[in-house]
Structures are given as C-alpha cells and as structure tokens.
Amino acid sequence: MLQLQYLRDNKEAVLLGLQKKNFKELNLVEEILSLDEQKRKYQTEAERNKSELNALSKEIGNLMKQGMLDEAETIKIKSTGIRESQKGLEDHLDGLEKALFDSLVKLPNMPHASVPFGKTPEENENIFQEGVMPVLHEGAVPHWELTSKYDIVDFEMGNKVTGAGFPFYKGKGARLQRGLINFFLDEALKSNYIEVQPPIVINKESGFGTGQLPDKEGQMYYIGIDDLYLIPTAEVPITNMYRDVILKEEQLPVKNVAYTPCFRREAGSYGAHVRGLNRLHQFDKVELVQIARPEESYQILDTMVAHVKGLLQKLELPYRILRLCGGDMSFNSALTFDFEVFSAAQQKWLEVSSVSNFESFQTNRLKCRYKNSDGKNVLAHSLNGSALALPRIVAALLENYQTPDGVKIPKVLQPYCGFDLIN
C-alpha cells in the first residue's frame, strides 16, 4: 500500500509510475486524493464536535459533584442534541475512510527507476546469462518421461489420492527433494540467515499484510471452518512476523530463511506448459526474507541476487537473470529479478526464483517500522527471494543431467542425496 502522504506530495510521479506498471485505472489517483480531502474535512468537523461533547461531559461531572443537578440536566439535554448530529458525521466519516482505504489498496507499488518500460514477459530485460548449455544424447526425453521411467515422481498416484498437481515423490525422487532442501537451507545459513519453521496456514490479517488479500484471494486454498489460508509462499508467515512491530535499528537487517511447502490454486492455468513439474498446486520452496533500512535495501537486493546466482552455479545449471519490465512485475514489487533455468529437453527457460524489493509497500500495510537514530519511527523495507523453488530445479536437473545410463547428480548434491545416479 502506498503512503497517502507520498501520493499527496508526488501525484505526477505516481501517475508516471502507474503507467510504467501498465496500470489502467489512472483515475483512481484523482479519486483517492479527492476522498482524502473530503475525509479530512469531515474528520476535522467530527473531531471538533467530539471535543465539544467531551468538554460538556466534563462540565456535567463537575456540576454533579457540586450537587447542581438542574444545571447538569440542562447541559445533558444540550449534549444529547450534539450527539445526534455527531452520529451522522461519524457514519459519513467511516464511509469515506473505508472508500479511501479500498481505493488506496488497489494501487500497485511504484516501480524503481531502473525498471524497464514494457507490458509483456517478452519485454523483460535479460541482464545476465551464465552456464553451459547442455548437449543431450540421442533419445533424450523431457523430465515427465524420466520421472516415470525411474519411478521417482508419481503423478497418477497424486491424482488418485488428492488431485492433479499434487504428485508423490518416491525413492530417489523423495531423497533428491530432501537433499535439495537441506542444501538450500545450509547455503542460506552460510550467508547468515536465521532459519525459521513457520506455520503453513495463515489468518486473514497476515494475508492482507503481505498483499495476497484482498486481490489474490482466489489463488489461495481456504479453510473455511477455521477461516485460515494455506500459504502460497513462506514469504507470508515470515514477513508477517514483523507485522505491528517497531524494530531497533541495530536489529536490521533482519535475515530469515524458511523451507515450506507452498500451495497455489493456479486457477486458470491449463495446457502443455503446465506439464509434469512445470506447475503444481503444492511444491517445496526455500525462501529468503529480509527487513532492511531503506538506504540499504537495494544493496541488499544485490546480495540476494548474488546468493541465488551462487546456488545455480553450484548446481551447474545454465541460467539467466531477467529484470522484469513494469507490466510483468507483481503488484507489490518495486524491482524484481527473475531467475530462469534452461531445461534442455523441453528447450525452455523455467522460472525458479524471483527476488524482489518491496520497499515500504508491504511494511506500510504491516506497520513494520524501526526507530532510527533520531528516535523517529520509519517504515522499514521488505525484500524476499526464492532460494530456490524445487520442482523446476528438479525438472532441469533431470533433463540436463540425463545420460543413457541414468540421471547424474551434481557434485554439491551428492553428499546431501547419498547417491550420484538415478537409474
């Protein structure tokens, strides 16, 4: 959520930013400013009224104490009259505040100056590419054939027990998952992240805090009986730890890492591009979250990008980094780098990580602040990044490392898996 004060002071800049993000409802800005103006007008009036009521009440108290009951009665009648009009004022004010809030929440974050213009994924800026493109042997196949050939991921079993998009990992497939998770967590620990195991269901407040609610309600699994949601990413519970918190400056940056399963309904995604492990309803992910001082947040974003780079280098997978264009960025983000791994048998780039700086967009909702050296409470910046999401990494590993004799396991993972070949 953008800060109202910022919007008041930077209307033109906001309009430009919204256009860069390919946001259509530009008239919302004018609407918000007008609602804000009205709201303040009514607020002033309602508060003046209330102040008068408070004064009268106090007077009644004093008169009663002195036993001047008749005088007190007179004032009572007067204050009852004011109270009637007060009710109307307050109701109107509540309506304005709600409308203002509902509109403000619809505005996406402002893009960082370095974000390129563009509307579609094709306009993302390819800023870095590294790694050797594998040359596959004759008869190489996509990962969904390898998984059944070696019986390591069982999609049919998932269909039977749960439904599409909820596969079983079996044997070396399960052990590879576990190995990858441990590898990712250990790498994060080396970079001084503190590990957290959060709940994987969250309440409404948390869903709102990180921006999944209200706009992405339909993308989360919902447990009606207890009014809870399954997390789409560990970002939600982790970042919400800092909701309504005033941190000490020396606590920053906060660095957390968490492994969790993630649940996404993916309503509306069908077809060939969701085949195999490419898109699932439940998947595993190791997520990095940082809460930082605003002046350091972009430097920290760079370190997070470097961290993810390191992971892909160690896994020896060819990858590229995209700077997302305004139109392809998420609602919350000010700057996002996507990591894509090349999956050789599909001849496709698969997104495996998204690293973003949200600046104060989330923290403004969360009311996550820190006390700076002047003793002022200021909104912190929040950042997060996947490091990494498993299924597409597995897909790329299987496809790129396949040989006629089986799928080789990259060196770094061998100690984690306890084997060096899937056959």
Add this chain to the structure above:
RNA sequence: GGUGAGGUGACUGAGAGGCCGAAAGUACCGGUUUGCUAAACCGGCAUACUCCAAAAGGGUAUCGAGGGUUCGAAUCCCUCCCUCACCGCCA
C-alpha cells in the same frame, strides 16, 4: 471440547463509571553530583490521524478486537479472539 481465572504503555503492575493517556517501579535517553567495574538526585520517555504556511501549540482516537448502555467507559453489558490452570481427547 468443558470449567475457571485473566488480557492495561518496552516490561512488572495499580486503577473498578467523570479528577485516567492512565499511579508506582524497572528498563531506556539527557543532565547534575560524588567518584569508579557504579550510586544518588533532577528531567524526559506511546502510537496513529488531524488542525495550523511551518515551528510552537491544539484536537481526536487507542487499556485484546468489535458492538452496546451512559451526558461521560480501561472500569458496566454482549459477541469474538487470545493467554494461563484443571479436566477430557490426541500426534
């Protein structure tokens, strides 16, 4: 799930319809003084919104959340949430 007790500022903890944004203590910050691994004393110490061109200074709201009663609610009533204790059930 049942029964009981309770949720007050960074923390401990008083208050039980008006004198309460809230005693006192601890912690923290600033100062004075004496000196020495600190003590005493003095002062300061919530957040948000808002009024004012700004500062100074006002106003409003907030004692778990939401509603109600009342001229007036931390205090009374209702609903919900949470914590603790005991019982029941259970990985």
